[in-house]
Amino acid sequence: MRLDKFLVDCGVGSRTEVKQVLKQKKIQVNGKVETSAKVHIDPDTDQVTYLGEKLLHEEFVYYLLNKPKGVISATEDDHHQTVLDLLDDTARHKEVFPVGRLDIDTHGLLLLTNNGKLAHAMLSPKKHVDKLYRAQVAGIMTQEDVDRFKEGIVLKDFTTLPAELEILEVDQEANSCLVQIRIAEGKFHQVKRMVAACGKEVTDLERISMGPLNLNPSLELGEWRRLTVEEIGLLTDFRVNL
Numbered sequence: 001m002r003l004d005k006f007l008v009d010c011g012v013g014s015r016t017e018v019k020q021v022l023k024q025k026k027i028q029v030n031g032k033v034e035t036s037a038k039v040h041i042d043p044d045t046d047q048v049t050y051l052g053e054k055l056l057h058e059e060f061v062y063y064l065l066n067k068p069k070g071v072i073s074a075t076e077d078d079h080h081q082t083v084l085d086l087l088d089d090t091a092r093h094k095e096v097f098p099v100g101r102l103d104i105d106t107h108g109l110l111l112l113t114n115n116g117k118l119a120h121a122m123l124s125p126k127k128h129v130d131k132l133y134r135a136q137v138a139g140i141m142t143q144e145d146v147d148r149f150k151e152g153i154v155l156k157d158f159t160t161l162p163a164e165l166e167i168l169e170v171d172q173e174a175n176s177c178l179v180q181i182r183i184a185e186g187k188f189h190q191v192k193r194m195v196a197a198c199g200k201e202v203t204d205l206e207r208i209s210m211g212p213l214n215l216n217p218s219l220e221l222g223e224w225r226r227l228t229v230e231e232i233g234l235l236t237d238f239r240v241n242l
């Protein structure tokens with residue numbers, strides 16, 4: 001592998017920054033200063049250090065973000081803050097991107113990675129990766145709505161796969177309810193459209209899980225964490241089994 005790719009993978013900087021770091025003689029390979037970006041190294045056997053610190057090679061990174069409202073699920077945008085703006089420099093150097101989208105006014109779990117194959121598997125319409133949402137709804141959802149969700153809801157352009165609707169709390173006075181919705185697809189505005197098809201309106205939407213990943217309550221809005229080794233293992237198994 002080229003040394004510059006290795007250094008980018010290790011989070012030292014972007015390709016351009018890494019070139020500078022090399023010029024500044026901050027990198028050593030097997031105890032000798034190396035200044036060429038093009039030189040090839042073996043990540044398994046060569047020892048590479050940055051300012052004396054041994055670098056561990058990590059090609060793929062995985063971030064779980066609790067996306068706040070008002071932030072868009074994109075890597076760049078001229079008008080709005082993006083989810084990438086909320087992560088660290090490593091995420092930007094390693095060019096992570098969101099695995100699917102949440103609407104600008106939806107909050108909750110968003111996975112970001114630079115592992116394209118995994119993202120592709122998780123997003124493939126054929127794979128039916130479950131997503132769990134909690135929605136505050138204007139209007140009161142009923143057993144009839146639960147049954148409609150179970151059958152699949154006919155929308156203008158497609159019929160959804162069977163979905164689960166669980167009514168968690170009902171506030172008769174306010175004419176509103178809190179529900180949990182599990183869907184196996186991720187079409188544009190899908191949850192809002194399914195609820196609208198039942199004559200009610202989503203007023204707040206939070207995603208709380210996606211496949212084997214769960215949003216932990218301790219992760220505040222706008223905060224992120226790297227996936228644990230166990231979670232990465234689950235995702236990898238998951239991809240293999242998809």
Ligand code: URA
Nearest residue numbers: 103106189190191192
């Ligand atoms: N369904 C929606 O309507 N919006 C989202 O952001 C996610 C699912």
